[in-house]
Amino acid sequence: MRIVIIGNSVAMVGAVEAIRKYDTSSEIVVISDETYHVYSRPLISYYLGNLVSEDKMIYREKDFYRKNKVETVFGIKAISIDERKKEVYLEKGDSISFDKLLIATGGKPIIPPVEGLNKKNVHTFIKMDDAKKLKEAAKPGSKAVIVGGGLIGFKAAEGLHHLGVDVTIVELADRILSTILDAEGASLVSQSLQNDGIKIITGTTVDKIIGDEYVKGVLLKNGQELEADNLIIAIGVVPNVDVVKNTSISINRGILVDNTMKTSVEDVYAAGDVAEGYDMLVESNRVVPIWPNAYMQGEIAGLNMIGINKSFKGIFPMNSIGYKNTNMITAGITNPQQEEFEIISKIDHNRKYYKKFVVKENRLVGFILINDIDRAGLFTGFIKNETDITPFKKYLLNDDFGFIYLPKKLRKAKMLDLEVV
């Protein structure tokens, strides 16, 4: 059997490692338009800021492909799929046939329709080559404007700041990191950036890019003009579904998959940032573009492709990110507006600690932890396992919250590997 995987990133690794645990004979072919050995995409901002060198970015050992008997077709883009003939067509005219196909093409940056995008030093920031190009162009003392204060813009800001660049973030929402933080949380985090001289402008976005051959600045929708030697477009990513256009594979925002990661077409699977799988908190399909999800979806796809039936319970958004000594961990629903949610929160302005728990009925459905992030996984576990938190809800905000506050029976079951009865 030949398994073809389009995309050479974490979802691919999840799939290959799962397949090779049980099946050493099937052929595996990985196609990628990038030429690099599989690397950690989240580390591109660390690379930009000189915190990690290029050789430390590899996600799996150098012998990964050899050891797992993976044939690589790198530096070539897959341009289309014939799901009936079971062929993947490559640019330059070649094609590869498959018995099972995994589409793990990730995301691609959203580019707003503004004037002047073709000028030099307008960047996106999702690939190794983007980071290399930006690092080359961003000189100490130069100015950079980042359009978008989401996770990617935030990490780009950190990297550029480390290089001694004067950074301004322009964010359309009323706060940075608006998808994971509420107003209190975002204000705490914004302060730590601003204390370092990073400027944040909210409630507006770029209207026009100024300059001749090279970008010189931007005109914002609010009329403000900013100088810029580099402009980074980081308003978000969308699933990279290009290769499935003109096929019968169903797409909504991403490629729709069931809980085995199978698409609407037999023998064709999708995983990672390109897939729209089940989100157990919103109880419907949603793209959850995070690293852990990509690995786990890839793993489930890999198992099912070799006939091991395993289904995915679902995922929910979760992130751990930081800026220097400001750390935050968030998961699930963090800023609900509806009344059905109960909020339990505590803020400590001196220590810059913030904790917020979002509860629905007797279940934890989300949280934000800023700076006091130790043992965050206990809460992730309560969400994932749909634990009835009633017996210990009143202790959630305790500084020393732990298993000790759980009913003895539940605690022992967890700690001693016993079945919960």
Added chain:
Amino acid sequence: MKKVYVKEEVCVGCRLCEVYCITSHSKYKDVLKAYKLETQRPTPRIVIEENKPVSFSLQCRHCDDAPCVKSCITGAMQKDPLTGVVTCDTDKCVGCWTCVLVCEFGAIIRDVNNKVASKCDLCAEAGEPACVKNCPNEALVYSEGGISV
């Protein structure tokens, strides 16, 4: 695989497991030297919970399905395919704390001085977990397949 289990009924909260955990991962492997001579003592790899009269210590469960390994953004967190022991390669770790986010046991401790994840390695070098060996009340047990209660 063999894991460390705690009998909370006999734990007296003396914290010796923590002391010996630090020692076992110190340069000198000696309690007095570890505490007196090392300028930067290792971060413990064990969590102690206490709310009198109950106390216990908790270490990594070396999960079969280890979410920390699957979620680690750099590949630093690994599970040994033969022994099952989950360890963090601190050369690769960047202290992003994604593993802290996903470990349901809260068993990963942040070594903030070195910005790396610190966790129980079952004292791989010594052969037997130091916490188990040095617990005066035998509240910690190193066994296969859990303990009966």
